[in-house]
Amino acid sequence: MTGMYVLLAQSLNIMLGYCGLLSLATPAFFGMGAYASTLLTLRLGWDSSMTLACATAVGALSGVVLGVPSLRLSRHSFVIVTLSAALLLQIVASNWIGLTRGALGIADIPTARLFGIALEGKSAWLAFMAVLSALAVAATWLIVSSRLGRAMVAVRDNEPLAIAAGIDPLKIRLFAFACSGALAGLAGACYAHYLSFIDPGIFGFSISESLLVMVILGGAGTLWGPVAGAVIFTVLPEALSMAPEVKSLIYGVLLLLIVLFMPRGMARWFGRPLAAGAGTGK
Amino acid sequence: MSAATASQVLKADGIRKAYRGVHALDGVSIELAAGSITGLIGPNGSGKSTLFDCICGFQARDAGSVVLDGRDLKGLSPQRIARLGLRRTFQQLRVFPELTLRQNLLAAAQAAPGFSYFRELLRTPAVRRHEREMAQRADAMLEELRLERLAGALAGGLSYGQKKLLELGMALMNEPKLLLLDEPMAGVNPTLVEGLKEELLRVNRRGVALLIVEHNLKLVFDISHSVYVLEQGRVLMHGSPAEVANDERVIEAYLGHRGPAATEQGARLD
Numbered sequence: 397m398t399g400m401y402v403l404l405a406q407s408l409n410i411m412l413g414y415c416g417l418l419s420l421a422t423p424a425f426f427g428m429g430a431y432a433s434t435l436l437t438l439r440l441g442w443d444s445s446m447t448l449a450c451a452t453a454v455g456a457l458s459g460v461v462l463g464v465p466s467l468r469l470s471r472h473s474f475v476i477v478t479l480s481a482a483l484l485l486q487i488v489a490s491n492w493i494g495l496t497r498g499a500l501g502i503a504d505i506p507t508a509r510l511f512g513i514a515l516e517g518k519s520a521w522l523a524f525m526a527v528l529s530a531l532a533v534a535a536t537w538l539i540v541s542s543r544l545g546r547a548m549v550a551v552r553d554n555e556p557l558a559i560a561a562g563i564d565p566l567k568i569r570l571f572a573f574a575c576s577g578a579l580a581g582l583a584g585a586c587y588a589h590y591l592s593f594i595d596p597g598i599f600g601f602s603i604s605e606s607l608l609v610m611v612i613l614g615g616a617g618t619l620w621g622p623v624a625g626a627v628i629f630t631v632l633p634e635a636l637s638m639a640p641e642v643k644s645l646i647y648g649v650l651l652l653l654i655v656l657f658m659p660r661g662m663a664r665w666f667g668r669p670l671a672a673g674a675g676t677g678k
Numbered sequence: 679m680s681a682a683t684a685s686q687v688l689k690a691d692g693i694r695k696a697y698r699g700v701h702a703l704d705g706v707s708i709e710l711a712a713g714s715i716t717g718l719i720g721p722n723g724s725g726k727s728t729l730f731d732c733i734c735g736f737q738a739r740d741a742g743s744v745v746l747d748g749r750d751l752k753g754l755s756p757q758r759i760a761r762l763g764l765r766r767t768f769q770q771l772r773v774f775p776e777l778t779l780r781q782n783l784l785a786a787a788q789a790a791p792g793f794s795y796f797r798e799l800l801r802t803p804a805v806r807r808h809e810r811e812m813a814q815r816a817d818a819m820l821e822e823l824r825l826e827r828l829a830g831a832l833a834g835g836l837s838y839g840q841k842k843l844l845e846l847g848m849a850l851m852n853e854p855k856l857l858l859l860d861e862p863m864a865g866v867n868p869t870l871v872e873g874l875k876e877e878l879l880r881v882n883r884r885g886v887a888l889l890i891v892e893h894n895l896k897l898v899f900d901i902s903h904s905v906y907v908l909e910q911g912r913v914l915m916h917g918s919p920a921e922v923a924n925d926e927r928v929i930e931a932y933l934g935h936r937g938p939a940a941t942e943q944g945a946r947l948d
Contacts, residue, residue: 538799539799542801543798543805546781546785547785549774550774550785553775553776554773556736556768556772557768557773557774558774558785559736559756559760560734560766560767560849561760561765561785561786561788561848562757562760562788565757
């Protein structure tokens with residue numbers, strides 16, 4: 397679960413941290429990835445290497461499809477549209493019973509089987525997710541330290557100047573949104589095979605809430621902040637064996653406090669954050 | 679490209695722009711010679727900044743055409759126009775505050791030909807080579823602007839004058855053909871005006887044509903080869919700095935809108 401949240405946190409971090417856009421669409425991509433991988437496995441019997449790749453692609457594609465109209469809007473409208481997209485998909489998943497079995501959910505999803513080797517037991521999953529998280533962090537680093545990451549921050553910092561410098565804000569944000577979607581889609585597929593059960597609830601807002609706490613408290617716009625946030629906020633509630641309702645309440649209050657008193661997150665305590673384009677920045 | 683357009687970097691013809699029926703620009707035509715410095719003056723609200731926006735594509739024109747170096751800019755996005763070599767600065771100073779100075783310059787030089795998302799991510803040798811070249815150019819630029827000590831500092835922490843220099847450097851990173859400067863001297867400490875003026879002249883000597891909107895008329899008349907005067911969305915006159923400085927209508931236009939102080943400035947220039 398921790399590894400899955402690392403993927404999701406980076407998915408949100410690319411949008412919120414580097415593009416300065418609050419995207420509540422991460423659960424939408426997450427759910428799309430989960431259903432895509434599940435259905436491909438159950439209906440077509442594909443190997444998980446294929447279904448995970450497809451879930452990633454479906455996430456990226458969803459990002460593009462949702463991004464083309466929504467990224468033209470103002471920042472505030474964008475938040476609303478991304479939230480609506482997740483809720484809309486939840487309604488679709490609940491009602492398209494022929495495909496998703498609706499609110500009953502899909503149970504007995506087989507565990508991931510990569511090139512014929514099944515991931516059995518917690519330790520196998522732990523190792524697999526550790527590798528996947530490392531890859532996700534590496535991918536995020538590749539993105540944010542490149543010219544593209546620099547363009548994202550440029551557009552975030554001052555859009556008219558970025559345009560005057562020849563950067564296309566829509567294209568760069570669309571690219572970021574697709575990356576965000578890909579990471580969340582992959583996370584969704586892992587979730588489905590790990591828990592072996594999914595229902596339309598995975599499109600819900602509670603994931604966004606947890607992610608916001610992780611990313612903002614960890615340090616949005618930094619590479620390691622969200623990773624730390626994801627680890628802390630998956631391990632901690634389990635260690636304290638909190639009830640979901642209590643957790644949700646605490647996260648809500650926490651989020652308010654963070655935004656009010658430490659908007660730059662924990663990363664501030666550890667010297668200067670790794671800025672975008674650091675590869676050439678020195 | 680014909681000989682006529684080759685010596686001409688920009689030709690704007692019959693530009694019109696109205697806001698809710700009020701004509702901000704009422705058929706403005708200007709021509710800029712390649713490598714020249716042109717002043718654009720006029721009272722507040724005469725349409726100077728609107729003209730800038732309409733030329734660069736930041737605002738849509740109601741009518742009129744803009745040709746950059748023989749190429750019609752009709753329907754092109756502002757970022758596309760910027761990539762074609764027409765750069766601008768803003769009246770309100772703009773830098774990327776959370777990038778370092780070096781990154782600011784690199785971000786300003788983003789739009790390279792053959793840009794591909796995959797190649798960027800995979801860091802192909804061509805991409806690395808390009809980044810190295812750009813980093814060298816950025817370092818040379820920082821040295822030229824005497825900001826090299828601050829290369830790794832965040833731009834948000836610079837003084838106003840330093841930001842002005844950085845902004846100019848950013849506009850020059852991709853060697854534009856034409857640079858539109860919107861009040862480059864506004865808010866600059868009088869002691870720094872001379873230095874910034876030298877900088878502009880040096881830029882021009884490298885072959886960059888300049889179009890300057892500026893309220894410091896002494897400076898405009900000092901460095902421009904020709905001057906356009908805008909009033910109420912129209913070109914009031916166009917001529918050499920000396921002609922413009924001594925023209926009755928110009929003096930009157932400034933008298934009417936800006937008071938005696940400005941007239942003094944405008945009228946006593948040689």
